[in-house]
Amino acid sequence: MKSGVDVGSHFSKHSGRYRQTVYDANKQLYKNIGSELDKNLEGIVLDIGNGGVFVYDTDRLKQVIAVDLTFDDDVKHSKNIKYIIGDARDLSNIESNSCDNVVMQFLLHHIVEKSKAMTDNSMLAALKESHRVLKSGGRLNIIEMLVFSLVEYAEDILYGTNYHLLALFNKPMVKFYSKKGLLSRLYSAGFHKIDTKQISIGSKWVDPCPVLLPGLIKLPTFLYPAKCYSIVAEK
Secondary structure, three states, X not given: OOOOOOHHHHHHHHHHHHHHHHHOOOHHHHHHHHHHHXXXXXXXXXXXXXXXXXXXXXXOOOEEXXXXXXXXXXXXXXXXXXXXXXXXXXXXXXXXXXEEEEXXXXXXXXXXXXXXXXXXXXXXXXXHHHHHHEEEEEEEEEEEEEEOHHHHHHHHXXXXXHHHHHHHOOOOOOOOEEHHHHHHHHHHOOOEEEEEEEEOOOOOEEOOOOOOOOOOOOEEHHHOOOEEEEEEEEX
């Protein structure tokens, strides 16, 4: 997930504070996400962009393959968890038609490039790779903050400006999607039977920037400009 600032290095540097948001400011949100994923996951699960954070029950699954650009040394160890350094856009070390479920939790807005056109290509490549590794009937489980279509349109118009501004402050680029924008990309990647469900943030306060500014800002939930969704797409 390339941008003006290396995402893997940024996550590695701030992983402690990022993980703390899972158990502090955004505790209820991640609890709700875990409950939703526990309903959907079974068999062999490929968790892309995992970062060593599991909010769902891994013990009941046959195998969990966690993929990310970097992992800390203190990640959870279990006989059914395997860690792989890799990129969502190139999962060549994962066999085709081998996974029952793929998880992308707060990953998609980090798949960015120098331009919107390049980002669109990378996004589609990541979704197609997930489609490839899934068994027939397997499901891609996306947890993502979605914005209104007008916000996504403004993001696209200001993409270059945002890219250079964030790089100036040594922060990685992010790109958020609307429900319509994300679903159209999922259909283009070959998915069908797509279900969406809003997940309650469940708190009066939320950490709006757990990656860019982990633990430094708390925002009232009614002011937060995005909604958390679970999107399940079948191959």
